[in-house]
Amino acid sequence: MARKPPQAASKQRGRKIEDKRSVILSAALGLFSRFGLHGTTVDQVAARAEVSKSNLLYHFANKEELYVSVLRELLQVWLEPLRGFAAEQDPRTAIAGYIRNKLALSRDRPDASRLFCLEMVQGAPLLRDALARELRDLVERKSEVIRAWVADGRLAPVEPHHLVFALWAVTQHYADFAVQVEALTGRTLADADFFEETVRNLQAIVLDGIARRPGGAA
Amino acid sequence: MARKPPQAASKQRGRKIEDKRSVILSAALGLFSRFGLHGTTVDQVAARAEVSKSNLLYHFANKEELYVSVLRELLQVWLEPLRGFAAEQDPRTAIAGYIRNKLALSRDRPDASRLFCLEMVQGAPLLRDALARELRDLVERKSEVIRAWVADGRLAPVEPHHLVFALWAVTQHYADFAVQVEALTGRTLADADFFEETVRNLQAIVLDGIARRPGGAA
């Protein structure tokens, strides 16, 4: 699996091949994220990457290997923002920053978010192993950080997993359900005002909650 | 479009046909939600519904009509819980109840949530119109309710759209990303303890927020 074409002798040649592979990968991401694995044809990917179908199949043994290659890159992008959490930080700052970073990702790489979502909804047959290992380890380490914050009384008593899920869910929503967001608000994250409004609202909801007593602290 | 097979004269016969249609629809929902429109074959749906392929194609003119029929039913299920919101209610109770209802739906009808998600992620080519009409109207009406709560000082100043998105996102996450939730927690909403834990945590996060000052009110 994941066979690479035989490496050429010179570095320049290897470079060119990597360039072509990455052009194909990014064309594939765009299409897979919109139409899914089965809704996309190798022909379409080749056309978008401006290579012939048989040339594409020279660089990637078959369609599924191409798909898995795209997913592999994705997982890294996906995990990145969470790595930031550290117990020394002020939790309020850390979480506010996380929401902003993740929303920026939803704005700048919606394709990545959508493909990840598609794969997950369909049971992640090709990501199960990665989930069980890398993701699980990372989330466990960050859960410890959250538990420490709670123990210090700097955070309300919350199960770390549910907080992580909530943070993921509310931020990805703007990428994965962008069509719905736009249908209902008429705006997208590309609109700088809307982006800031979204950041503020999500930070306020998660950090301070929405319930108020009439006559209480506004 | 949406041609129904010629209605038979007797009521009993019409009843039988509706039964068969609904068996096919529910088989289709299960498969479409897992493998998508293009990842599912008519043969598979027919096998699961225990009818022959050509018989299925007697009741539904073609694969896409079947798919759209499934989606149409879905949208109603989807919209239901939101209808509950009314300005007379106590917002805290209304929102806590909404979270519980929506999570129960994620537990009991994960297929519906997943197919809706799949369709949305892929740009909802077949739901765009419905979104622009029904959903938009409903959300606008409920946004007014939320604005009234804010004006009364019973809710923190929040943009209604973002609150609605956040409520949707955090609750559906447990259906759409169930694989991930299970990989990370080892549990599912079918586990009654986990269900209650999830309800409590999400209600606490959204209603009261998670930020605390050390030494402040726990």
Place this chain on the structure above:
DNA sequence: GTCTATAGGTGGATAGAC
């Protein structure tokens, strides 16, 4: 209304020249 058989089209993958 339900079946069997099959037409007709699509798309993944390979062969083999250059």
Place this chain on the structure above:
DNA sequence: GTCTATCCACCTATAGAC
């Protein structure tokens, strides 16, 4: 490494008997 031509499996949809 890249191309053209082609094979072959799969799948939707229809034809036509019962």
